Amino acid sequence: METIETEILSVTGLVQGVGFRPFVWRLAQRLGLSGTVRNCGNAVEIVVCGPLDKRDALAEALRVEAPPRARVEGVTRIQGSPSNYMDFSIAPSGPGEVTAGIVPDLATCPACCAEIFDPGARRYHYAFTNCTDCGPRFSILSGLPYDRAHTTMASFSLCLACRADYENPADRRFHAEPIACPDCGPRLHFVGGDGQDYVGNQAFEVALALLRCGGILALKGIGGYHLACDATREDSVQLLRARKHRPTKPLAVMMRDLATAARYCALTQEERQALVDPSAPIVLVNRQDDSSLAPSLAPSLSPGLDRLGVLLPYTPLHHLLLDALAFPLVMSSGNRSGAPQVFEDDVALRDLAEIADGWLMHDRPIARRLDDSVVMVSAGAKRVLRRGRGLAPEPFLLAEDFLKAPPILALGADLKSAFCLIQGGRALLSHHLGDFNDPDSAATMDAAITDYSALFTHRLAAIAIDLHPDYRSADLGRRLAHDRSLPLIAVQHHHAHVAAVMADHGLPRSAGPVIGIVLDGLGFGDDGTIWGAEILLCDYARSRRLARLRPAPMPGSDRASLEPWRNLLASLDAAFGPQESMSRLHAAGRGPVLADRKISALRAMIKAGFNAPLASSAGRLFDAMAALLGVAPEIQTFEAEAAMTLEALARQASGEASNLPFLVTEVDGLKEIDPEPMWAAALHRLGAGEAPLMIAAGFHAGLAAIFAQVAVDEARRQGIGQIVLAGGVMQNALLFEALTAHVRAAGLGVLAPLRAPANDGGLALGQAVIASIRLMEAD
Template identity: 35%
Template sequence: MYKIKISGVVQGVGFRPFVYNLARQMSLNGFVLNSSAGLEIEVEGRQRDLDRFVESVQTLHPNAAKIVKFMIITLPNQGYERFEIRQSNSGAGSTMISPDLRVCEDCIEELHSHGDHRHEYPFINCTNCGPRYSIIERTPYDRPLTSMKDFTICGICRAEYENPANRRFHAQPIACGTCGPKLRFLDVNFNVVDGDPISNCRREILNGRIIGIKGIGGFHLACDAMNEDTVSRLRILKRRPAKPFAVMCDLDYLANIVNYTKEHVDLLKSPPAPIVLIPKVVMTSSELSVRSGRNDCINQASISNLIQSPIADSVAPDNHNLGVFLPYSPHQLLLFNCDGFHDPLYLVMTSGNIDDEPIAKEEHELDGLCDYYLSHDRPILNRCDDSVIAASMTDMILLRRSRGYVPSPILIPAETIPTLGTGAELKISFCLAHKDLIYMSPYIGNNNSKATSDFYQEQIDRYINWFRIKPELVACDLHPDYLTTHYAEKTGLPIIRVQHHHAHIASVMAENMIDEPIIGVSYDGTGYGEDGAIWGGEIFIADYYTCERKYHLQYMPLPSGDTSVSHPIRIAYAYLQSSGINTEFLTSISDFEKRVIDSQLKTKLHLFQTSSMGRLFDCVSAMLGLFPKITFEAQSAMALEQLCCLEQHLNITSYPYRLEDIVAKHSNAPKEISVRPMLEAISKEILEDGSKYVIASKLHKTIIEFTIAALVQLRQESGIKKCVLSGGVMQNMVLFEGLKKGLSQQGFTVYYARQLPANDGAIAAGQVLIANCRIR
């Protein structure tokens, strides 16, 4: 007989019915029950059937489940006569909570089946899909402790809920049109509009209206993605001048707007159902007319030989990629398959908020941002934005880990005491850790507003209660003015302050179960350095305890610190002027700005030193005249990545650079990567009317080349052959793929973020590992 203990996300996801049916199919006897640790199984029968059973449990379990630990103990047979689902142990109720999950194929089939009890019911769900994280108030995950507590279950649903052979067995959000939540369509004054809510919503979208659509983890602001005027109006209301919007559409029409692969579709249809960045389609006007079925979406005056897909230019301007996702909730599916509407529907579906604020979960939070609301009466208890993935030909990188992924735990290579990692200032998220598991929060926000601060505090309190982890230690960033640092200081707990880029590297080490020194590359926009400078182009030899800075981009002057980040032209002028490089071609900077910066360079007042890779991208972007001023983070870097055509310029040479020893008192001082020769060469090419595409490609090639050169040199000195790629710049797929390929060819084992974002959204994970190592 086998006694099996499984921990992970194994409750509320259909695991017990799966085990029950599997055991009965294999003529095995015993039982399965929920325990305080997760799931417990005792099973006996023929040995070959037991071994098949174990393999099937590990490989064929429900998609919504996540096994973190699987333990088998061999015991004497107990003489069980049948297999059954038993009542949970006293105190049962795993502290692991399932993420919200895309509606499953079985529910989709029932949704569209005319004879089904839940035909066109917009809140259909089962143990394999539907809301989890967003509706839970307290653990254990039982209906009375969720936002479904006020919906009294009907007789039909009760019978399914109590039937172990039914996939709705103990499905806590189970509901139908008789007993469950209801949709409603509201006007701007929150009055109910007569008629079918889905039809009303579809009609008003096609009339050019902006609709606040209540989803699983919050509201979306939705509009017709083919309507240029409406998309432009949405940008004004949301205060988002240029940052790309995501588009939701049916899989049947996805080929009209992006060049997707099977791997892209697998991601789009996976249980988390993230937004996936995919290359846009370019079509002729005749192809567009045939594919779209809507000639009225074509502005004939703007058509040249080739035009983009039916999506309005303002949806994702100056970008070769488009963020797309499929309908993942039942009411979204109904909106896309609404009776009486036959044309393809492409919806801008962007977070319901003012840009960078937390996503709205109630109608009044969108006051003034939309014309109507498609809402419902199931409360959202936990906000959760859409997750975002960048996918290349060979890999994928999480840009935002949120809906569909949180709060699933991640196994780490060392045990910790109960610890809170507070995170950074951008891409704010926190981490709660205990023993060998970490629990990451969803994306909280991107600023230090009161709404962000309140949401941050609320979710920390909930995580502590859910997972029954009372922090004994708090880890935060070195930067003294971050919201997250201030929060750490207010806890009254022992504090470990962790350097930003060390935390980046440690987060990648942790998810890859690395527990030895590595060479770590950390490229991003900003991070408070141990010398008080602004770091961001760093190469270390690191473990969880120490982080020895070995190389960094040469220090360059950043006038007025982070306030210059939104004005790349000022960065370019300061870099070039301080390097003695001709600045006459920088025509977008005013004489006044030049005089101010010249004064700062001379007096050193309000002048900061930076080694940031992000600022280097800003500088080159402004030199090329792309974005003298930016309106969202990394806009300059994205523009350069879009221009980059390495595959079309395979024979291009790189720009010159130098790996220089710094004259210092200490022999172990880091070396500088001098980019002055590169900036001189780029300036010369610009003055000679060089191609922006070639310059962008050569820039990327040079960064790849000097990074590999530095790592090869460090390997010779240290013998370390494992390296980590981290930091927000690794979201640049051209750079990331080039580094990964080049380092692998040089014999390195390359590790990078897969379960966590490469950006600051993973900082908190690194913080808790480092803090625990330091207190040992």
């Protein structure tokens, strides 16, 4: 038999779990090539035999015709031994070291959605329908390469019909690893509060009945349990809030389809695209008056806010539920207040027993907890606020000069915890892990690190932590570094925020410095004080503070983060002194804001410098203004509650508000942005009868104008053409868009968070790239 010239192609990138091997098979058939294709470690390996021009055509098509969810990063070609393959086949997966390339979970595709509503289809009304273009991926993965044997579907043996689909190259389920049908796949069952158990279609019908009568359903999804109820019934929503001890935090709503979402919300084109994206995130959108709709949404879904978190069905079960119901569903994370989302059946039955009236479950295990991702559209781009299901663990591709960066584990911060692994020019930012607010948090992160390290064959060279001495995440890092005898690198919080944006945009080490505007809550500074509103000169290795907001005391320390009125007292006293501040407050008609408070005790605390640390914090400034304007809660029950209500108030302003002025001075070699004239103007305008919403808008406009002005001046002085916008306060779309407009109007470029959250959920990415650069420079 004649031997034919052979080549071995290795394709790297996001190429496993996206139908890439069937795609290669079809290409080979079209071009008349023989050989094999298989998953191998972190790549797809293709052995191809045939004429050179046909092999070239195959290599080109791998890049330009790849499946929609695939991302081809590289194609290497080497000469192979002469072979005499008779045809082209998909071979069993091979071994190999894995560094990246696992596909996130994908929302149900249009073809599968049509199939579950087709009475003539074999998978009609089957809640676990999927194909190579959709369905669970990361949430069911137990090992690599990505094959059925390495997923939680391994225990479900394929029936003859599914086996035929799986092996049929013409079928869209050709080598779809989670493939299933009613005869061989997972099944629904319902557990009632009375302990009664129903299976199959009866389970589905009982769950529908529970929702229709206003009950709360614990619903098992792809990455964990949700608590669902009728989003149009105020009594149901209030019951959920009471049982979950979640009095005001916004609740996400799942709409039947895009048309339904457009009835309740004012959607931009970019928001529509975000809603139908295969990642199926929660999208923050503007509510519109739905009082004329029947039914209208419950008022308490997002009290005091003008935005709503909306998502569309992303599993067949969701589609079936929403199709059968005449109302949208609240989809709240299935957890007790302050605890992580539950994803194991026994834990759900135990921990949600005092919240849920029933559980709609199934017997496909979830390999790891994955909260819903959250995004918003601002300044014309989709920006991730939380990385979870649908986005993790897709890697960030770093610039080429990071290819030899040492493997780093960075542990982020204590709020919105996420860690990051760097290796081989890629950064793997973990899914959202919750907050480090109890002793179990360390165990949760430790387990997740072990999980990721095993999946991606990560071998550590160093560990990066936040500079704050009291962070629990830093304690974990110190323990891991000690146990493994690894270097420990502490990174300043706001430098990490800027570096995360730089890495998000793929800036190389050689790009030079940037000016960073960092507006945040609290972060431990290089000088041992608390920062939170800075202008920095940064590259990946180092940063220098150029300007700051004038620091103000935080009386009661952490209590000031919970009780906004404390920040108002401290801010006004810092601006005018104790006696004059009260006089001005009363003249503005706002005296009751600080009435019946322990003002004397707090002032004594500030004067003595006891438990009242100074902080240059944008977050606390927002809290203080919200308290002044009467939109701050007595005690914040979730992070940035007061700031979010202040932004919502400012959005109500019609016409252009007059900026509240700030003063720029110089203190100890730093430019200092002094809010004293801002407070004077706000109090005067309140006293003159100006509406609080106009003052809220003027506050946003003035703060954006002054920070942009100082940053642009510094950029021009330093000869720098790009300004980075970073920190959690950049999630305030009104402020962020104003800053962006000012910087662009000055002719400078803006780099802002896109795929890495602006909040602490993206911090570990910045820590990791900073630590890797420092290690490389030390060699």
